[in-house]
Amino acid sequence: MIPESFIQDLLARVDVVDVVGRYVQLRKGGANLLGLCPFHNEKSPSFTVSPTKQFYHCFGCGAHGSAITFLMEHTGTSFPEAVRTLAASAGMTVPEENRSPRQQQESVRRKAEESRHTQVLDAAQAHYLKQLRASPAAIRYLKQRGLTGEIAAHFGLGWSGTDRHGLSQVFPNYDDPTLVESGLVIESEDGRRYDRFRERVMFPIRNVRGSLIGFGGRIIGKGEPKYLNSPETPLFSKGHELYGLWEARQSIRQEGQVIVVEGYMDVVGLAQQGIANAVATLGTATTPDHVKKLLRASDKVIFSFDGDGAGRRAAWRALQACLPVLRDDIAIRFLFLPSEHDPDSYVRELGAEAFRACLADAVALSRFLLDELASRHNMNEAEGRASCLHEAKPLLAAIPECALRVQIEREMAKLVQLTPEEMAQILAQQPAKPFAPAAAPKPAGEVTASSAADHEGGHPDMGYDFAGHDFHDIPADEPDFPDYGQFASQGGGEFTGGGQRAGGKQEWKGKSDWKSKGDWKGGKGNWKGRRDNDVGGFEGRRTMPSLAKRLLGLLLAHPELVDSMGDQQLEVIDHGPHLGLVRDLIMLAQSSGARHVGALLEAADSDLATVLKGLRADILSQEDLPDPQTEWDDALRRIEFDSAKLEMAKLAAAGLSTDEARKRYVELSSRMATLKGAGIR
Secondary structure, eight states: OOOHHHHHHHHHHSOHHHHHHTTSOOEEETTEEEEOOTTSOOSSOOEEEETTTTEEEETTTOOEEOHHHHHHHHHOOOHHHHHHHHHHHTTOOOOOOSOOHHHHHHHHHHHHHHHHHHHHHHHHHHHHHHHHHTOHHHHHHHHHTTOOHHHHHHHTOEEOOSOTTGGGGTOSOTTOHHHHHTTSEEEOTTSOEEESOOSEEEEEEEOTTSOEEEEEEEESSSOSOSEEEOOOOSSOOTTTOOBTHHHHHHHHHHHTOEEEESOHHHHHHHHHTTOOOEEEOOSSOOOHHHHHHHHHHOSEEEEEEESSHHHHHHHHHHHHHHGGGOOTTOEEEEEEEOTTOOHHHHHHHHOHHHHHHHHHTOEEHHHHHHHHHHHTSOTTSHHHHHHHHHHHHHHHHHSOSSHHHHHHHHHHHHHTTOOHHHHHHHHHHSOOOOOOOOOOOOOSSOOOOOOGGGTTTOOOOOSOOSSSOOOOOOOOOOOOOOOOOOOOSSSOSOEEEOOOOOTTOSOOOOHHHHTOOSOBTTTTBOOTTOOOOOOOOOOOOEEEOHHHHHHHHHHHHOGGGGGGOOHHHHHHHHHSTTOHHHHHHHHHHHHHOOOSHHHHHHHOOSHHHHHHHHHHHHHHHOOOOSOHHHHHHHHHHHHHHHHHHHHHHHHHHTTOOSHHHHHHHHHHHHHHHHHHHTTOO
16 A cells, blocks of 8 residues: 555645646646647647646546546556656655565565566567468458458457467467466466467457456357457456457547447447447456446446347346446446347447447336346236345345435335335345345456556557558547536535535544544545545535535635644534535545645545545636635634524523523624624624
8 A cells, every 4th residue: 555645745746737748738828728638539628737736627528636647547557556657757766555575575576477478468469460461361251240450450459370389489488387377378288288269360358557468369260169268367357357448448438438248349340330439248247346347437337238038147147246336426227139139230230320329228227127027026916026026125235325226116116016115114124135246256466557658559550451441549429528517615506516424423522633644533434545446335415505615615725724723713613514524625634734636636535535526627717816814714704603693593592591501692792793893794
């Protein structure tokens, strides 16, 4: 784990303008810099970088974040890799926490092993590309499938050749154990070796960072199996990876959704017809890890399966994998094609627009769940309805607490002819153990990506010429994006951020607690260095008074305000109504040391992350105030005045029957007079 303190020191040293400027041409635009967004196609610049806030935001597609986030999103590197890259550029060494010398040695050994595997896979890929150019039969097969050289180059398609020892031309030391460990060569019991892939069109499989991790091969003649994957290796685990996700990343952003199909050729065939936002599972059932990876790519996922029995069974397994990560802000749907078609054949016969029309009619997960359950039972008799509910209980229990779960439970109540109250009572009487989809097998080793620079710029044309096309990215229409409401640092209206929190449940013990560098027990875990990639949770809507908005806006624009806060100010915030997020933001800034928006983004791991997400455009457009401390003090005086006024009203309503109450009333009256003298009304 990388210490949070180091991350904050790093963000204080690097300049987001320099980092972004390596990839995006920026020009001055007032206090900020403007450029064409690297995350979606646009002709006029909507991508803005703030040097003072150390923060970037695209008003077109909503991409936003710090220097670390930019490297992760643009180059596909992981969080630790992005930190190490930035640290190297700043002359800093990333410390390792809680790692013994033995663990560090094991990490070095594992990285060296993964590097060897990557090298042999890259060498094999170059061989397969060369073999394709020399194979009329393989080229003819791809043409018959309607593929052009452009698409073949985009996906790096190759040909294994027919020689049982073809890779011996690439690796003179054919007995190298790495060839077997990486899945390229098979060693029989008698010690003889031969290539795993023969007479197959080769589909290179890349991870989310663009690194080659394995292959899939499709036989073009007679033989079984039709598709053959690399085995489980330190780099490759089919239960964790999705074919085509690297190649589809830009189109997924542009289309606003990701399509999940069952085969390599479905992905490539759809891309050939201009539908380039499809990915495929690797010959295995959809796993929870697949779903998490999909939801990181897009908040709208459409599973496209054949309409036959096998397709519906695959869809049901996918639905079960989705249940534990359902949220109200995502959409998961299911498309069932006619039984005689798969996505590739459908789009080739009927065209891209027909397939898009099918996508628009895809069935919602909730509808598929209820219809599938109902189809398994006789819903015309009490026994069938009871049996249906019995089967549904563990599935419902697997869904996190959110509005969608409530909606599905109400629909289920109608289906089994119960009232919502009766349904809730039955579910409460015998709580079902949540359905737990089978976990995907863990890869043989922890994957470390190669340098992002090795993959920058995509995959060049390797000489394909069988369709007369040069390689270029597949064009896609620009999507429509939601309008992010304006955030007013001072003024009325409602702020609708995301997230639900148990406001008011934590008690503060004083200023010393704010300075704590340890775990925070009042929230969702540890602020320090937490980099949890799991999905889940619920983003609801919250109405926030204008004064709370004003404080949040001031803190986000000027995190240094927390340095001058005394006990009296903290007490005002502690007792003020609707200030839970303000308290959380102050605690985050105090404990993490973050002093600009970009750094706060990296430190936030709770409802605050949702609030920052909702405010990202408005934070960037705010002008720096000449005297933020005066603005802050004024807002706190207003909160204190309103709190005192409310407390006085309650004391008066209670009749001021005790000496203590009368004394408190006089104190509050005196304090209000002082505040009025300071201009508060």
